[in-house]
Amino acid sequence: MTGPVRRTTRPPALVLVLAALGLAVFVVPLLGLIARVPWSRLPELLAGDVVGDALRLSLLTSIAATVISALIGVPLAWVLARMEFRGKSLVRGLVLLPLVLPPVVGGAALLFALGRRGIVGGPLNDLTGIVLPFSTGGVVLAATFVAMPFLVITVEGALRNLDARFEGAAATLGASRWRVLFRVTLPMILPSLAAGLALTWARALGEFGATITFAGNLQSRTQTLPLAVFVALENDRDTAIALSLLMVVVSLGVLIGLRDRWWRSW
Template identity: 75%
Template sequence: MGSRRLTIERRAVERARRPPVLLIVLAGIGFAVFAVPFIGLISRVPWTDLPELLASDLVIDALRLSMVTSLAATLVAVLIGVPLAWVLARLEFPGRSLVRGLVTLPLVLPPVVGGAALLFALGRRGLIGEPLNQATGLLLPFSTSGVVLANTFVAMPFLVITVEGALRNLDHRYEGAASSLGAGQWTVLRRVTLPMIGPSLVAGLVLTWARALGEFGATITFAGNLQGRTQTLPLAVFVALESDRDVAVALSLVMVVVSLAVLLVLRERWWKAL
């Protein structure tokens, strides 16, 4: 009761003082920066032709490829990103801060640079790409696997950082309690550690997936722009802007809807865990 009354009093004080007009005006402009582009996009939507546009080969191919590659990248991120987060959070080793720095670099690095770096490492003439190609015949650039790799490179840091933070904040004594109850290390991980960081894990997964879905720079640099093989939704938008604006708008609308859905899901349940 006491704290509630305090809140009411504080509100009364806030109402009594008028905020500076300039601040409100600047905030309004700030909001407009985000809002106007969406209004522009929505105003161009060809609503009557929309079903037909969405059913075109270009859109269907891009949508399918985007779903497959972004989900595959998320899966890869879970398989190797969660162990990486665990090692960073739990093991003391020389150069750990260097490793952590390298893992977070893609968050700030221009994706095009990431794509170029992938090309130099894994391209046909790349450091690892060349021997890999000679040994197995595998060629990553300009392939769907290349898209997954580029997506993973750019998006996985979101998962690693979120999960590492959660592992650090987890009370280790719970894991000790689990092992005293007879649980081996894998059982502890599966039945105690991962469930206890569950909300952060899910938040990291959704962020990773959303980032992979929107990936453009690294993908086009490393994997190119081949319809049905490497042309994801963002790439298709880019191409369509040159040829058929209505298709570009339809594709953009699909991505806005998907992004909004992700945001809503995060808001509802997992935003607090970040």
């Protein structure tokens, strides 16, 4: 019986102006980028060697970082959600640190720890011959460092919200711990797990600071898309723009994939 809600008060004009400015901060750079795209040369630019190498390397390392995050980040989230222990808030703080730490600092820290003379890197090198800095493995590690917190906090939140009685019910039905985990716990948090993985992957794909600090900028080995954009800006603007457009498209794809979870459910 009631029609659409009618606004009885309009927000002050100043608020609208400031809001428009706020939106402009996001929109203007994108428009600027799109305005400069050399559309006719785009296929040729994207087919270039540097672009192909960077794209391949970015996909490889971001997917590897996501898989590693799933393997070790989900158990970490489980421990944070389900176990009580001293120093838990410290552990959670350490997990969240990469979210606020400048990535360059993260990269430097990785270098000191895992560099050839680092406290872990030295022995690792002596024992196995593995060298992480300035290698593709180093790119994966840097991306994991900055991206995994997204997975841990998303999954931890989902596990906390999951009613433990479902797992209890499964146990009374004779399900082993592993069966409970794979048939009840993980399927029930699947939407959050998927969202966490998507965010982790997107963050890994865009990683720059920690990567260039820890892994350097070697084409086909450590030069990911963001690094290639940075280099191309110096000497080949059109390639830089083409690469940037590629990343915008990928990022939009992730957002659209998560829209039901992040945009609408508010």
